[in-house]
Every structure is written in structure tokens, then in C-alpha cells.
Amino acid sequence: MKKNPMSDSEIAELLHQLPSVKDHRSMHEVYKNIENQLEQEKSYPVKKKKKLFLLPALATVAVLFLAIFLGSTLIEPNELYNIAEDVQMERGQSLEEKTSLPLDSQDTANGMERKEFGSFSSSKEEQKSILYEENPMRLSIYPNEFADDQLVVTLGLPDQNVQNVVPVSILVMKQDGKTWLDYYQDVMNSIDEELLGFAEYYPYQGELSLSEEGNVELNLMENHSYDLSSTTESIFFRSLDVFRNQKISSVILKQNASPADFSHTGDIHGEYAIPSLAKTGYFLFEANDYLYLAPGPERYEKIEDALNAMRNEISTHNLLPSIPESIDFSINDGQLGQLIIRINDQSKLVDNEETARFIDAVLLTAKDFGYQTVSFDNARIQEVGKFNLENPIEVPIGANLIGEVE
Amino acid sequence: MDSVFKEIYTKHHQDIFHFLFYLVKNRELAEDLVQEVYIRVLKSYDRFEGKSTLKTWLLSIARNVAIDHFRKENTLKNKLFSRTDWKDYDIQDKRPIPEEVVIENETIGLLYRCLDLCTVDQRVVIICRYIQDLSISETAEILGWTESKVKTTQHRAIKALKKQMNRLLEKEGEI
Known part of the structure; x- marks a missing residue:
């Protein structure tokens, strides 16, 4: 076997020697296949699929209507009220159980806890993976570069020395019924920081939600590691700064339903105010051969x-x-x-x-x-x-x- | 028979097939995908403006067809990621090498397998430049990139292949 390492030109030479591969089918065979395929497309146009939803949906609505209408005439008004209350209580309980589940499982490995949170926030649909740009120029994304049905999710990734928090953006397709925070959580769950050359950081050790007023709330796990030192705190807050892009001015921080305290960098009690303007300069930073x-x-x-x-x-x-x-x-x-x-x-x-x-x-x-x-x-x-x-x-x-x- | 089809088949069928084969490394799949290319071409031939050559236009469609396939297969993430994983990555493709590629030269066989470790973009550039012998500007047309991006990607791809080849050759040398 060869002893000397191969050079670029030897690789290029070998690539030239790769054998050529031919399609053995005749022109007529290929043409017939294409004709068949086109025929099939004609007889089963793709658009038809959507309409299939309509009929079952109408049927469901009709059944529900009948059930409520008939049901309410059979049950005394008072009882109906009680049932509603019961249902509400049950819902409340199960929600509490769900949210407290990961918090209780502190002794499990970190990864396990994260998975719990990941599946909790987006259990309804499969996780979509991020297609990473191959372009060596990963420039910013500008207002004229994406469509109305797309959203730019920007996350701050701490570098491996935990000194810088580098904002990276991912373009996502919007779907009905999802809030902007849902997309942020999807990306947090699927982003692979280490493969990009950054420190593993997301998802947060806690649960993100939107309050009724539209503020971001982060309910932290009991043993979260963000308040360990001034560095972890400052990185954590700088990561929260990205919500500025969504016009969020502060993040409510809770732990066990009470305000969370951070004492290393100033005195933060239950709420982190995002500075309205970052007023910083941008420098080149390299991770895994890419410049940011x-x-x-x-x-x-x-x-x-x-x-x-x-x-x-x-x-x-x-x-x-x-x-x-x-x-x-x-x-x-x-x-x-x-x-x-x-x-x-x-x-x-x-x-x-x-x-x-x-x-x-x-x-x-x-x-x-x-x-x-x-x-x-x-x-x-x-x-x-x-x-x-x-x-x-x-x-x-x-x-x-x-x-x-x- | 459609005259557009006839022209394309006669002049470029084997090129498109060859391109797709090295991109997906599976004969049956390449056969399916090449048909998909024709379908897209027949639907949009009137949009061919003649700005690029017919061949680069066809190959750019072939590339899109292949990428759509990868997306559907949902393996694109892994393929794109393979770049960062050189050290721990062992070649997983145990599919038999098609008869055409049964290679007298062991080193070329190794290289054929190493192609899997390139990202899709890198592989397209390698195929265009070294297997189809296209120029940088033709490759740039196919990918819709600048020439400098083609050069950078080509450089990265060769570097990546070299690294992997040397690692495997060294490993074999030890045995």
C-alpha cells in the first residue's frame, strides 16, 4: 500500500479515472416510462388531496353540534355546569403533572431532561431538520430576501470558550396556528451547536412560553446552571437578548412559579430587561472553517x-x-x-x-x-x-x- | 415521440444519467431520477432561455431533482453534516459497487466510497469538474453560484477527500 500521503493533484487524477456509468435502457423504454408517469399525474392531480379533509371535518362538526345540542337537553343545567368544572379541573391537573414531570426528573441525565422538554413543546408534529447552508459566506439575511410566509429565527450561540455569543439565523416556513416562539423552540430543539463548532446550549433548561401580554416567560428547572457564575449569567442574558428581534423588551424568569434570582451580574429578580439597543460592534469570528x-x-x-x-x-x-x-x-x-x-x-x-x-x-x-x-x-x-x-x-x-x- | 425529448436523449441522456448516478450512487434510483428530469424539462422547456447551454441547464435541473429526492429521504441533514465529522466517521455505505465501478484499482474503489463523505454541494462540484470535465464557469451556471464559490467548494472537497483517503490508506497500511 502507498506510504506517502496523497496530494491534491493525485486525488484529482484519481477522480478523472472514475469509470463512466451508462444507462442501458433504450430511448423508447425511457420515453414509455415518462409517458406513463405523465399519464399518472394527469389522472391523480396532486391538488385533490386537500379536499379530502373537507368531508370528515364537516361530519365532525355536525356530530359535535348534535352531541352538544342533544346532550344539553338531556342533562339538567346544573349538572352541566358541574361537568364543565370537573373537566376544567382535570385539565388543570394533567397540565401540572406534565410540566412538573421534567422538573422532578432532576437525577436523570441532562440529555434526557432536554428530550422531555423538546417533545413536550412540539409533540404534535415531527421535528423538521435544519438544512445548513453550504455557502462559505454566511452573511446576514435582509428584508427583501425572504417571503411573507417565512420567519427569521435568530439564536445566540455561545462559542466553545464561552466568551462570545454569536447570533445565527435560520429561515423557517410559517404554519397556521403557531406562534413565533414555537418556531424559536423548534429551532432550539433541532439545532446542533457542536456540529457548527459552538458550545452545546439549547434548548434552555426550562420551559419557554408566551404570557397573555405577549411577553416571553422562561420557567427554569430547579437545578439549571445559568446562575453558577458571572460568566454563565452573562452568557445566558446575552442569549436572551436575541428576543429583541421579536420586539420583546423583557423576559420573565421563574423557578417553581416564583421569580428566579440571579446575583452575579447585578441584581436580577424575576425579570431580565433586554437593552433596547445593543450598541456594540461586529467582528469576524471563525468556527469550523466558517466566518461569522x-x-x-x-x-x-x-x-x-x-x-x-x-x-x-x-x-x-x-x-x-x-x-x-x-x-x-x-x-x-x-x-x-x-x-x-x-x-x-x-x-x-x-x-x-x-x-x-x-x-x-x-x-x-x-x-x-x-x-x-x-x-x-x-x-x-x-x-x-x-x-x-x-x-x-x-x-x-x-x-x-x-x-x-x- | 416528443422532439424535445428525442433531442435531449440523443445529445445528453448519458451525461445526465452519469451525473445523477455519481450523485446518488444507485443505478435504479438514478434511472428514476433521470425520468423526473425529463418530466420537469418537458414542462418547462419553453422557459429555457438559451442563456446557458442546454447541457448546463439540464444538469442544473438534475441537481434540483436529486436534492429534492434527498430532502424527501430526510437524510440530507446527515449528508450535509458529514463534513464536520471526519474523524469518527466510518464509511457506512456497504452497498455493492455497481458492476461498472468494479474497480481493478483498489485506490479508486476507496475514492468512490469516500465520495459519500462529501456534502451534496461538494459532490456536485466534484462530479461537474472531474467526472464531467466541465469548466468552472459551467459549474457555476449549474449551481447558480459565483465562480469563486465553485473554486472554494472544489478546494474544500478535494481537501476533504484527501484527508479521508490518507486516513483510510494509512489504516490499511497498518493491517
Whole structure:
């Protein structure tokens, strides 16, 4: 057997030697098969399927109507009331039992508990897997890049050194009767952080729900690990910050139905207020050969300061500069929440990955400072990757699009 | 017989089949999928604008057909993920190698199996570039990508294949 390791060119040479494979069927045979297939499609159009629901559904409604109508005439009004109450009590009990089940099973392995929560939140349908983008450029997703029936789910993934929380976005198809939080939970249940090169983190050690007022509530398990240290707390809160994308301003934190306490980073009692603007800069971060844009550890007063910081690496956090040295610009505030980036005459923008990442990083930063659009003036180039620089660009919906769920 | 079908069959049938075969590595499946390609082509031939060559257009449809199949099979996740798992991944494909690929050269046989460890995109690029001998720009057309993305993916794929081949060859050497 060969001793020396193979080179790229040897692999390429071997690939050329792979034998060619032929279809032995004749033209007529193939054509006949296709004809048959087309015939079948004609006689069983796909659309028919949907109508099948209608009849059983109507029948069910009719039966229910009859049952209630006939039932209520047979039972005394008082009894009816009692039955309703009983049913309600039973429901309440079973719900309590269900929710307390995972909380009681603290001695089981972590994975087991997680599964419980996963299946509890989406027991009705099978888990859909995420199709991960192969594109080495995992840029942000912008308002014009997805349809009305899709939703961008953004989660903050802690890196393996637990220093940065990198937002990643997944595009999901909306379905009837699901809340936005349902999609977040689906993604939390199915995302495989370790395969992406991040630390295993989701789903949360607790149960997420929407309160009647539309706030997010997180009912934490008794032995959750988020309050172990200042690091775990700050990572936890930064992960909650992503709900800002859904216009959520605070997350109610409970444990055993009473407010949960976090004492390492300030005094948080039962509620975490999401800062309305993150006011941070975005830097390059690498995980498993992919580059992401990750918010830096610091908050800045002014966007100038954030953009200046983005020219330098933050070696303590493995963050690399996202603004190339060769690109110099000045900034101004325009009207209606517009940030104007005026490229200096000496700088030349080139249509390449580096420039596209620079634009993406500036747009993400602008969003974090409350801007709606960014205009790149004096760019002297029409397009960089997917960005058209001739018009102001709307800030992105979610950072680092990594894949989608269909 | 439909004239469009006849033209495509005569000029490109074996190319499409060959492409699909290496993508799915199963003769019967490739036969089914190639028929699906014709069905889609016959339904949308009037949309062929001639911007690309007929062959790249057909192969881009073939790729979509194969990807739809993978999705249905619900194994795409694993295939896409295989990239990150090199170390612990042992080749699971124990299907017999089709007679055409019965290979005198053991190293090529190994390479054939290693193709499974590439992601779908990587495999498409490998097939286009090395098995169908298409240019970078033709491959970019088929995938709807930029040429630089094709180059990057090709580079990654070769790197991945090399790593895996060397690992397996070393393993065999030890025995």
C-alpha cells in the first residue's frame, strides 16, 4: 500500500479515472416510462388531496353540534355546569403533572431532561431538520430576501470558550396556528451547536412560553446552571437578548412559579430587561472553517467608536477586525434613521468577500445603534456580492444566516 | 415521440444519467431520477432561455431533482453534516459497487466510497469538474453560484477527500 500521503493533484487524477456509468435502457423504454408517469399525474392531480379533509371535518362538526345540542337537553343545567368544572379541573391537573414531570426528573441525565422538554413543546408534529447552508459566506439575511410566509429565527450561540455569543439565523416556513416562539423552540430543539463548532446550549433548561401580554416567560428547572457564575449569567442574558428581534423588551424568569434570582451580574429578580439597543460592534469570528460576524464584548456610546474598534482585533476573545485597513470612510447621520458612510477617495472598494463582510458588519452595527438604513456614498462600484450600493441598504433582519427549515 | 425529448436523449441522456448516478450512487434510483428530469424539462422547456447551454441547464435541473429526492429521504441533514465529522466517521455505505465501478484499482474503489463523505454541494462540484470535465464557469451556471464559490467548494472537497483517503490508506497500511 502507498506510504506517502496523497496530494491534491493525485486525488484529482484519481477522480478523472472514475469509470463512466451508462444507462442501458433504450430511448423508447425511457420515453414509455415518462409517458406513463405523465399519464399518472394527469389522472391523480396532486391538488385533490386537500379536499379530502373537507368531508370528515364537516361530519365532525355536525356530530359535535348534535352531541352538544342533544346532550344539553338531556342533562339538567346544573349538572352541566358541574361537568364543565370537573373537566376544567382535570385539565388543570394533567397540565401540572406534565410540566412538573421534567422538573422532578432532576437525577436523570441532562440529555434526557432536554428530550422531555423538546417533545413536550412540539409533540404534535415531527421535528423538521435544519438544512445548513453550504455557502462559505454566511452573511446576514435582509428584508427583501425572504417571503411573507417565512420567519427569521435568530439564536445566540455561545462559542466553545464561552466568551462570545454569536447570533445565527435560520429561515423557517410559517404554519397556521403557531406562534413565533414555537418556531424559536423548534429551532432550539433541532439545532446542533457542536456540529457548527459552538458550545452545546439549547434548548434552555426550562420551559419557554408566551404570557397573555405577549411577553416571553422562561420557567427554569430547579437545578439549571445559568446562575453558577458571572460568566454563565452573562452568557445566558446575552442569549436572551436575541428576543429583541421579536420586539420583546423583557423576559420573565421563574423557578417553581416564583421569580428566579440571579446575583452575579447585578441584581436580577424575576425579570431580565433586554437593552433596547445593543450598541456594540461586529467582528469576524471563525468556527469550523466558517466566518461569522459576532458582537464584541464592549458597548459603545457612539457608532463612530464601534466602527473604529472594528478595525482592530480583540485577541482575548478571538475576534478579528471586520473593517479592512484599505477601506477608509467618514460617517454622517442622514434623514429618517439613515447612516451615511462616505468612502474616501483614496479607498477603492473591490467586489470580494472581504468587502461584502465589511458592508454586512457595518449594517449590523448600524442596526444595533437604531439606524434603519445605511447609504454607502462615493463607493464607485455598483455591487458588492449581494449588496447593491447604488441605493441605501436596509439594515438586516438577522445576522449570519446558516440555514433553513422547510 | 416528443422532439424535445428525442433531442435531449440523443445529445445528453448519458451525461445526465452519469451525473445523477455519481450523485446518488444507485443505478435504479438514478434511472428514476433521470425520468423526473425529463418530466420537469418537458414542462418547462419553453422557459429555457438559451442563456446557458442546454447541457448546463439540464444538469442544473438534475441537481434540483436529486436534492429534492434527498430532502424527501430526510437524510440530507446527515449528508450535509458529514463534513464536520471526519474523524469518527466510518464509511457506512456497504452497498455493492455497481458492476461498472468494479474497480481493478483498489485506490479508486476507496475514492468512490469516500465520495459519500462529501456534502451534496461538494459532490456536485466534484462530479461537474472531474467526472464531467466541465469548466468552472459551467459549474457555476449549474449551481447558480459565483465562480469563486465553485473554486472554494472544489478546494474544500478535494481537501476533504484527501484527508479521508490518507486516513483510510494509512489504516490499511497498518493491517
